[in-house]
Amino acid sequence: MDIKGYFSILWAFVVRDWQRRWSYKLNFIAMLLYPIVWVSVFGVLGRTIDDAGGTGVPGGFSTFMVTGIITWRFIRVGFFDSSWSIRWEQHIGTFKNIYMLPNHLMVPISATALSGFTVSMLNFVEMWLVAELVFGISLNLTLPSFLFLVLAWLSVIGFGFAIAGIAILYKEIQAVFTVIFFSFQFFCGVFFPVDALPRSAQYVSRVIPITYALNGIRYSITHGYIPTTDLIVMPIAGLIGLAIGLVTLQLCLKKALKEGKLERY
Amino acid sequence: MVIKVKNLRKEFNGTHAVDGISFEVKQGEVFGLLGPNGAGKTTTVKIMATMLLPDGGTAEIGGYDVVKHPQKVRGIVDVITARDKFYRRLNAYQNMSFFSRLYGVDDWKDKMENYGGRLGLEKEDYQKRLGDYSTGMRQKLNLVRNLIRNTPILFLDEPTLGLDPVSSRKFRGLLKEIMDREEKTVVFTSHNMYEVEELCERIAILNRGRITSVGEPGALKKRIFPKRLVEFRYMEDGLPDIDDPAIDKIEKEGRYIRVYLEDGRRLHDIIEKIMSIGRITDLSVKEPTLEEAFIRHTEDEERSDEKVTAWI
Ligand SMILES: Nc1ncnc2c1ncn2[C@@H]1O[C@H](COP(=O)(O)OP(=O)(O)OP(=O)(O)O)[C@@H](O)[C@H]1O
Ligand SMILES: [Mg+2]
Numbered sequence: 001m002d003i004k005g006y007f008s009i010l011w012a013f014v015v016r017d018w019q020r021r022w023s024y025k026l027n028f029i030a031m032l033l034y035p036i037v038w039v040s041v042f043g044v045l046g047r048t049i050d051d052a053g054g055t056g057v058p059g060g061f062s063t064f065m066v067t068g069i070i071t072w073r074f075i076r077v078g079f080f081d082s083s084w085s086i087r088w089e090q091h092i093g094t095f096k097n098i099y100m101l102p103n104h105l106m107v108p109i110s111a112t113a114l115s116g117f118t119v120s121m122l123n124f125v126e127m128w129l130v131a132e133l134v135f136g137i138s139l140n141l142t143l144p145s146f147l148f149l150v151l152a153w154l155s156v157i158g159f160g161f162a163i164a165g166i167a168i169l170y171k172e173i174q175a176v177f178t179v180i181f182f183s184f185q186f187f188c189g190v191f192f193p194v195d196a197l198p199r200s201a202q203y204v205s206r207v208i209p210i211t212y213a214l215n216g217i218r219y220s221i222t223h224g225y226i227p228t229t230d231l232i233v234m235p236i237a238g239l240i241g242l243a244i245g246l247v248t249l250q251l252c253l254k255k256a257l258k259e260g261k262l263e264r265y
Numbered sequence: 266m267v268i269k270v271k272n273l274r275k276e277f278n279g280t281h282a283v284d285g286i287s288f289e290v291k292q293g294e295v296f297g298l299l300g301p302n303g304a305g306k307t308t309t310v311k312i313m314a315t316m317l318l319p320d321g322g323t324a325e326i327g328g329y330d331v332v333k334h335p336q337k338v339r340g341i342v343d344v345i346t347a348r349d350k351f352y353r354r355l356n357a358y359q360n361m362s363f364f365s366r367l368y369g370v371d372d373w374k375d376k377m378e379n380y381g382g383r384l385g386l387e388k389e390d391y392q393k394r395l396g397d398y399s400t401g402m403r404q405k406l407n408l409v410r411n412l413i414r415n416t417p418i419l420f421l422d423e424p425t426l427g428l429d430p431v432s433s434r435k436f437r438g439l440l441k442e443i444m445d446r447e448e449k450t451v452v453f454t455s456h457n458m459y460e461v462e463e464l465c466e467r468i469a470i471l472n473r474g475r476i477t478s479v480g481e482p483g484a485l486k487k488r489i490f491p492k493r494l495v496e497f498r499y500m501e502d503g504l505p506d507i508d509d510p511a512i513d514k515i516e517k518e519g520r521y522i523r524v525y526l527e528d529g530r531r532l533h534d535i536i537e538k539i540m541s542i543g544r545i546t547d548l549s550v551k552e553p554t555l556e557e558a559f560i561r562h563t564e565d566e567e568r569s570d571e572k573v574t575a576w577i
Pocket of ligand 2: 306307308422
């Protein structure tokens with residue numbers, strides 16, 4: 001399939017998803033308000049701590065918190081969206097129509113993930129504006145630091161694909177991954193520096209790419225550049241994550257096709 | 266042959282859902298898979314539609330092997346079932362625009378209104394959310410979705426399930442019209458013999474994962490259930506004097522005489538003989554429906570539990 005064909009399919013998913021979101025009016029408003037509320041809560045919390053003497057985190061704790069929450073919101077959609085969407089599609093019974101196309105199933109799955117990316121982007125812009133305009137926290141957003149953020153997104157999207165595959169076989173699996181993902185909030189330094197964790201927990205932090213993503217983004221804000229370690233780790237983590245995701249998805253699809261679990265019309 | 270299925274097998278934890286079936290379907294032919302619940306119809310269709318991997322045997326659709334070239338197969342095949350769904354929160358236009366983009370069809374709106382109109386959908390219906398559609402309306406829109414995509418090969422897996430008899434008949438009428446006009450190659454599954462008899466040019470009877478017979482509906486009825494029954498009112502006492510090697514037995518009940526024929530092909534000769542006796546009224550010939558044929562056939566099979574091999 002050619003690029004034009006792919007964009008046409010991608011566009012179909014983006015339009016469909018936004019139409020569906022818009023059909024739930026209150027949810028739609030909530031979806032727009034959430035990120036603003038989040039940034040505000042953590043912005044004020046950070047500022048209170050700063051006013052009380054701070055924590056010694058470079059750039060101040062309010063900046064630390066706000067970058068943490070913005071990065072987190074940006075990547076969490078990538079982690080959940082493709083798997084959730086596939087399960088949902090199987091559940092409501094439209095999966096068959098998406099499957100019966102002359103494309104690899106990766107085409108609709110990736111289109112779904114990219115459609116989710118538009119939500120990430122919207123939330124990101126909202127939070128960024130609130131941070132800059134309301135809290136006066138400048139994120140010094142440069143193209144390299146934004147690309148770095150996208151890499152972070154890619155590193156989790158791979159896991160998103162893996163969950164999507166496993167979710168085809170085992171419905172309940174998403175709950176497990178939800179728990180795992182939220183434990184990342186603890187390990188990766190979303191709301192507090194990794195240094196504040198016990199030594200043993202810090203070993204766990206080191207193997208999760210999100211830790212490097214957060215560290216890199218924060219560094220680029222306070223120092224104007226991204227540390228070399230993070231610059232090297234992120235693309236590798238992104239590629240490995242994507243590879244693991246694609247292989248897992250492939251294996252799960254094969255198993256589902258054998259067991260008759262792909263499509264239960 | 267557009268569809269070639271050879272010795273197809275699929276097992277689910279010990280259940281032989283499909284147990285070595287073979288059949289072929291010609292270009293433009295409407296082929297029926299008839300069988301009771303659990304016979305393996307859906308399993309067969311799913312394998313042919315690349316939704317399920319077979320354990321053994323092969324299926325070739327339009328020259329493409331379903332296991333080796335699944336994407337090619339999906340490019341020429343579409344499946345319609347009674348359980349096909351749309352996005353409930355979106356209206357028909359929004360739904361169709363989504364699917365048409367996936368299919369790469371640009372003039373979907375004209376097509377939708379055109380086909381939909383012929384199926385009895387009104388323009389106002391398209392503004393309604395699919396969640397507010399009745400089962401019948403949704404199934405019409407489902408057919409419209411397929412017509413917009415327009416694949417040369419179509420699998421219909423019990424598409425009228427859940428429709429009331431009137432809607433079901435209408436739906437079959439539309440299918441027939443489309444099949445006649447578009448020269449599509451169709452595999453139609455059902456446990457409703459009437460439906461299959463009405464639509465299909467050739468039928469395979471499937472039971473417990475095996476094809477027990479294949480043929481055109483008429484021939485199938487004759488082969489499985491060759492007997493005919495001629496019934497008439499006879500004004501004389503006693504039995505009429507008719508003699509023919511094709512007659513199995515003659516019965517009398519009140520004024521009614523029943524003549525059972527062993528061989529339905531001799532029907533015309535026998536009727537002539539009966540008419541020549543005189544003093545006869547209310548003559549009727551009872552033909553077995555495919556339903557009777559089908560029930561007898563599967564019952565026989567279950568009773569003897571013999572393996573009946575397909576004769577193709
Ligand atoms: N995914 C599956 N896992 C386990 N068993 C299955 C699966 N799919 C089908 N079967 C079994 O295979 C057999 C054939 O099922 P199939 O759905 O093909 O029958 P069918 O002819 O379509 O019946 P119906 O008229 O009820 O739709 C049944 O015994 C069924 O329980
Ligand atoms: Mg079935």
